[in-house]
Amino acid sequence: MTDDLLPRDRAVERLLSLRDDALAAHGTDTVGPDAVAGRVLADPVVAPDAVPPHDYATMDGVACDAADDYPLAIVGDEVTPDDDPPELGRGEAVRIATGAPLPDRATVVVKREDTTVEDGELAGPDLAPGTHVYERGSTVAAGETVFQAGERLSPKDAVLLDDLGVGSVRVRERASVGVVATGTEIHEGSQPDRDSNMLLGLARSWGHDAVHAGTAPDDADAVRALLAEAAEAHDVVVSTGGTSVGHGDHVVDALAALGGLVVHGVALRPGKPVTVAHLPEHDAVAVALPGKPVAAHTAACLVARPLFTASRSLPTVAATATVDLDVPETDTTGGTAVEYAVPVALDDGRTTPLGHPDSGHVIYGRTFDPSVLASSTHATRADGLVLTRDGFTADETVAVVPYGAVE
Template structure:
């Protein structure tokens, strides 16, 4: 049985920069160089200046194909007085790079000579001494410094070194980084996945990051949640590596032993930093080797790697931490933060109405896709409560600015067809893509109104008219020039587990059979439709178990339903198909795309319209099932 003494139950709130300074001060730089062959040196950092071992060229060489001559013998050559030269006596043929024959001091290009007879040429212009000759050392001179200390060797540098007869260079060796994933619930990506087990993937992320920064990673087998297993791993790791990483077990839970084991074997200098995410980091030293306990949640882990491991590797290699490109952006919506911790917010960025607009992605530290989808990171200081909508912020970019500037910012109702549209757009021109925020139809309307999105997707049913979308556009988007694309019809219905174990057939059955409902967020068209159907059936939200359980996409609702036998949720047919659920049709609805006229007439807008009308796109969407794509898509101009 594990005792309280075997784990550490405290966490500090050390400022991140203070923790980094302590961490860097732990590094001891001894025995850090090695000799490598030049052919294997690209990307390595020179440990000392590199000098030329030979001149290049190391002889006088012809710079052109032509003839080598004595310049003084050609002084009388003129157009009105052509001069004849005899081979061997007056000239010798040379090719580019050939040594200049003894006794000759100039080269005339082969294009400037006329052959008179075999072995005899004619020239009409004199040569000057050293004309078209590369002298010894023209490129590189023996003893010249080629590369300074601390230089990152590039392909062209390797070529210059070889040209100067340098065969080996002394470089700073790559710091060895041992990575130990930990957790009894983890399995290798190659093992069968069973209930209660999770795939270990952080180790691969860490390894590739270490390689990118210039280190030498070694990903070790998974270590169980056991103090003895962690001790054994640490004992081995600190003897073999310059930096040891233990992933997970760094917090203060019942199975978080990392801090306690490091303290027992060496010293802990930091346990907990004032950041969100990333707080439960452990930094210490065992037998002269730096050990870092990194949180298990992938987003926290990613940031901790950037904050501490990258600077350590750069310090080892004696190079500065690379500067990331920054961009001034405007908050697309209000962002709330807590005092006392730096808040690192993943954002999508789009160029809308002459400014860059940033919308926050999910804040959860466990959502890996928030890193995949992010265009940048916004840092809110520990003394800032948040950011108001429209307020300026600074984003550190995680994707190229050109890619961001070519993005179409989508805010609105989730539909799988939008993902397919993004893929087809990217295929068309290689840059344009859709950055989607699944905010719901009403929030999408407001984003268009405020100029915070290029495009929205809508399926807002109006009970008064029995129509979709237009009544809401007319009500909320006055004094705007808009374009509506009646895009597709799709099936909305009830999604239930395979076999429909509770025989749900209609809305009333959800209440009658006490099924657990999985709802969409407020403002989502699907939720508004469900509320309308409840009213039609004489039901109220309080009659529905789980009404307040909210998800932001059709797929997330479907995933919840799949995991619970009594669950039911409203969504589109394609989401039910994707999760292998049964589907009870309820309504065929219109899903339309809305944008400003200005965007529609832009290059991106025209590309989007062209893609929507293409046969390939239509077929891709209809293959999902539950869709009827408009065969004769026409833009509807709206001015209210």
């Protein structure tokens, strides 16, 4: 495995290609805006009309043409949001409420508190055209492509779809995900399965249907049979354990025999043994994660997630490190420098590595130890990750990937 380690970004590229190739044949569903969250669009969404369809007032006041000179004649009744605006002649103005459509000639809204009206004539400040006006097409122009095919929608996207008047969209069917665990200790119940429920939750939060599909002891035939059975029943198989090089590790060999390895180890710690395979005879993709819980979660969120979401983005927030953190001597295993994923706590713009002696819960010393941390379920109390190859120093500004952005 060490000769084949990939940088994380290249592994992600392969997963995105695999998504396009292996999962493109999925059927489609038609859903309304209330059900778009987590779904992937099958077609682009094009705005049928301009939004908004008129110029609208953003303040209570008086609508008029900025080119007209004061005083202006106040005409008609106040225009409200449910009215059709009146015609305005030169030198005329009309009272208007926030959210109401402007008359065709009106180019500004003068705030009510800035106006003076005497004997039906308006005086006020000179304003540039467009002041206090939300202009027609400011949200979306007619014919504009608002969403691309392949985009994964979120709950907030329902707002724009409703504003466009789009009553339904075609989305790809949810993938069927089977989560399996390997290891005699798990299969026989002498140790808890600490990974499967977490992975089921991730797959579901990424917009797919996920079920637990069984366990297998550390036996080559049993592991291969479990993976084959899960691959026959599901679009994606996610396994934990058995990805290293010990005598009881059989997952990688089983996946190689069932299909072709696409990713075999990533320059990321914890999470390095993550393996991905395409199983064309079963029309499935397999993601094999390490068995240690934090390593499995890290590899799932930083490497496997694009397969499920079509997104490779890693949003970050800036925070100030509270302590010095060293990392092991630069690891260039397989010719690629290893990237360390350091779980951290966030507190009012400051961040502390969880597990560091100064964090209140000691997992390692003052040098980050991914092997020890990978087994600590307490590390799941972290707020996010800092990705680093060199460590960092106290008072340094670091980029934190919040878990909420990738889970």
